[in-house]
Amino acid sequence: MSTSPAPQTTDDASLVLAAREGDRAAFGDLYARYARMVHGILLARVPANDVDDLVQDVFLRALPRLCDLRDAAKFGPWLAAITRNRANDFHRQTRTIAAATDSLSDDEAELPASKPASTAEATRILSFVRSLPDAYRETLILRLVEGMTGPEIAERTGLTPGSVRVNLHRGMQQLREKLSQAALDSSIQPHSRSGRNSTVQDKNALRRRTEP
Amino acid sequence: MNDDYLWDGSGEPDPEIQKLETTLGRFRHQGQAPEFPADMPLRRPRFWRRILPSHWSLGLRLAAATAVILLIVAIGILRWSQKPGVTSGPGWDLESVAGTPRVESGTFGKRAKAGKLGIGQTLVTDSHSKATISVAEIGTVNVEPNTRLRLMAGGKGRNQLALERGTIQAFIWAAPGEFTVDTPSAIAVDLGCAYTLHVDDSGAGLLRTTLGWVGFKLDGHEAFIPAGAVCATRPKVGPGTPYFEDSAASFRDALSKFDFAVISPEERSAGLGKILAESRQRDALTVWHLLARVDESDRGRVYDRLATLVPPPSGVTRDGILRLDQIMLDLWWNQLDLGDVSLWHIWERSWSQDKTSSK
Numbered sequence: 070m071s072t073s074p075a076p077q078t079t080d081d082a083s084l085v086l087a088a089r090e091g092d093r094a095a096f097g098d099l100y101a102r103y104a105r106m107v108h109g110i111l112l113a114r115v116p117a118n119d120v121d122d123l124v125q126d127v128f129l130r131a132l133p134r135l136c137d138l139r140d141a142a143k144f145g146p147w148l149a150a151i152t153r154n155r156a157n158d159f160h161r162q163t164r165t166i167a168a169a170t171d172s173l174s175d176d177e178a179e180l181p182a183s184k185p186a187s188t189a190e191a192t193r194i195l196s197f198v199r200s201l202p203d204a205y206r207e208t209l210i211l212r213l214v215e216g217m218t219g220p221e222i223a224e225r226t227g228l229t230p231g232s233v234r235v236n237l238h239r240g241m242q243q244l245r246e247k248l249s250q251a252a253l254d255s256s257i258q259p260h261s262r263s264g265r266n267s268t269v270q271d272k273n274a275l276r277r278r279t280e281p
Numbered sequence: 282m283n284d285d286y287l288w289d290g291s292g293e294p295d296p297e298i299q300k301l302e303t304t305l306g307r308f309r310h311q312g313q314a315p316e317f318p319a320d321m322p323l324r325r326p327r328f329w330r331r332i333l334p335s336h337w338s339l340g341l342r343l344a345a346a347t348a349v350i351l352l353i354v355a356i357g358i359l360r361w362s363q364k365p366g367v368t369s370g371p372g373w374d375l376e377s378v379a380g381t382p383r384v385e386s387g388t389f390g391k392r393a394k395a396g397k398l399g400i401g402q403t404l405v406t407d408s409h410s411k412a413t414i415s416v417a418e419i420g421t422v423n424v425e426p427n428t429r430l431r432l433m434a435g436g437k438g439r440n441q442l443a444l445e446r447g448t449i450q451a452f453i454w455a456a457p458g459e460f461t462v463d464t465p466s467a468i469a470v471d472l473g474c475a476y477t478l479h480v481d482d483s484g485a486g487l488l489r490t491t492l493g494w495v496g497f498k499l500d501g502h503e504a505f506i507p508a509g510a511v512c513a514t515r516p517k518v519g520p521g522t523p524y525f526e527d528s529a530a531s532f533r534d535a536l537s538k539f540d541f542a543v544i545s546p547e548e549r550s551a552g553l554g555k556i557l558a559e560s561r562q563r564d565a566l567t568v569w570h571l572l573a574r575v576d577e578s579d580r581g582r583v584y585d586r587l588a589t590l591v592p593p594p595s596g597v598t599r600d601g602i603l604r605l606d607q608i609m610l611d612l613w614w615n616q617l618d619l620g621d622v623s624l625w626h627i628w629e630r631s632w633s634q635d636k637t638s639s640k
Contacts (some may be wrong), residue, residue, distance in 0.1 A: 097314045100314040101314060103309050104314070105309070105310045108309075108310035108312075111312075113310060117308060121310075121312055124310065124312060125312070138418075139416075139418055141420040143418045143454070146418075147418075147454075149454070150415075150420070150421055150452065150454070153452070154421075165553065187304070188307065191304045191305055191307050191308065192491030194301065194304055194305060195305060195308060198305070202508070203475075203488075203491045203492065204475075204491050204492045204493075204508055204509060205508075205510035205547060210305075212287070213283065213298070213301050213302055213305045214305045214308045214309055214310055215310060216302065216306065216309060218288070218289040218290055219287075219288040219289050220288075220289055226454075226490070227454040228454075228493060229457060229472075229493065231620055232492065232493040232494065232508075232620065234284075234288055234475065234618075235507065235508070235618060235619060235620065236492070236508065237284070237287050237288060238284050238287065238618065239508070239509070241284070241287055241298070244301075245297070275444065
């Protein structure tokens with residue numbers, strides 16, 4: 070698993086202070102350090118196809134506002150708040166009232182018929198993650214999609230390690246239940262008859278895993 | 282299964298999580314750092330550089346700058362003297378999101394889109410208006426329509442709002458315990474979280490946590506509300522027993538009656554039986570809280586039910602819990618894995634000291 074955080078030879082506060090003075094390399098370092106967090110927070114809220122553009126937009130918004138950040142050491146939580154606000158703005162601008170879980174249908178609609186099954190499966194699983202309560206989906210996406218560890222998520226977002234751990238644990242529990250339910254549903258659909266044996270095996274395996 | 286692998290990748294790898302990582306990894310951020318525009322101002326130019334022509338001599342610039350400063354000071358003094366109700370000191374940044382939010386005794390109004398909510402000032406939204414207040418190192422609070430919100434304190438280590446009525450959504454990244462909201466029936470203490478708090482015209486409240494956890498307190502009455510849980514509160518009663526939103530309707534009804542209805546001791550005891558019988562493992566949250574809320578004669582069966590749902594950890598005994606030994610209660614709470622109770626006690630100590638010193 071590629072989850073080890075990049076070594077922080079310079080702390081955030083020093084980079085923020087340097088970036089405020091016009092050091093673009095320092096801001097680039099902050100980008101490298103926080104791009105995954107921003108990407109993950111956005112992916113939990115907006116359609117996947119829009120995320121990359123919004124990541125850059127978030128950093129471009131943050132750059133001129135660095136002077137508003139009173140405590141340079143709180144860059145991560147501050148940037149996370151900007152990111153969440155940007156996701157909210159996105160929905161306001163596009164007049165998408167539906168929650169991110171609904172907007173995921175946009176992602177699915179954009180899947181070409183010839184899309185590889187593995188991509189369709191990934192999109193389907195992502196939709197399950199994004200249907201989880203807010204509390205869990207952001208943390209779970211940072212962990213499973215962006216490959217960040219729990220301690221790293223806590224350090225970057227400013228949440229307490231205890232909260233992150235609980236969110237990961239509960240979120241994973243709910244995700245397993247949803248995957249199990251989906252496997253159960255697909256097993257009783259007529260068109261899935263050809264793969265029935267493997268589906269039933271998967272379902273049983275998931276059941277065993279989710280049983281207390 | 283041990284969740285060490287989920288937490289930090291250590292321990293025995295979980296094949297299901299590994300498969301999810303591989304499958305979902307295709308969505309991972311791959312982008313390179315963009316070229317940040319060279320002409321984007323990273324630092325605001327000094328005010329006098331923006332307003333004074335560059336060909337002016339230094340003496341002329343100084344004279345003009347002095348005149349401008351004197352003018353600003355004079356205007357400031359004039360405005361301050363015309364607003365006896367406005368307090369000075371640190372405040373929260375205030376932004377209008379919709380309609381015309383109003384700051385009592387303040388200047389934030391119809392034409393202003395942004396301003397400051399000073400300590401002692403009250404923000405009022407009508408049925409069409411919304412606002413956001415924020416401090417960079419504390420967090421953001423969205424203020425919904427029909428809300429009255431007062432800033433009681435702001436500054437290092439202590440930020441206090443009072444929600445008289447209406448709804449707020451708080452997203453807080455300050456250290457646990459540094460942000461509190463007073464309501465007519467309880468104090469909400471942030472312990473690292475995001476939550477929604479509603480207070481109706483009677484002073485009754487409802488707190489719904491979406492991230493992290495929140496403490497709710499009135500006198501000796503306390504409740505801890507983790508993500509996904511809800512807690513109601515009533516004037517003169519304080520916080521009820523928290524519960525997860527996905528619990529059964531009959532469970533929630535029984536709990537509401539137990540907490541707030543005027544019923545006989547027999548009815549109360551019967552209601553408790555129903556709550557315990559319908560509790561799931563996840564409802565250990567509720568059952569743990571009941572330990573300190575039931576009569577001594579009922580505490581034994583609450584203990585037995587909680588021990589079934591979440592076995593007491595080492596160091597916790599039945600006798601100790603029956604006499605409400607605080608250390609044992611804390612140990613058992615931590616066993617629920619919903620938050621570290623030591624954060625709460627740290628806040629309680631500092632809060633008590635604040636109250637004592639302010640008397």
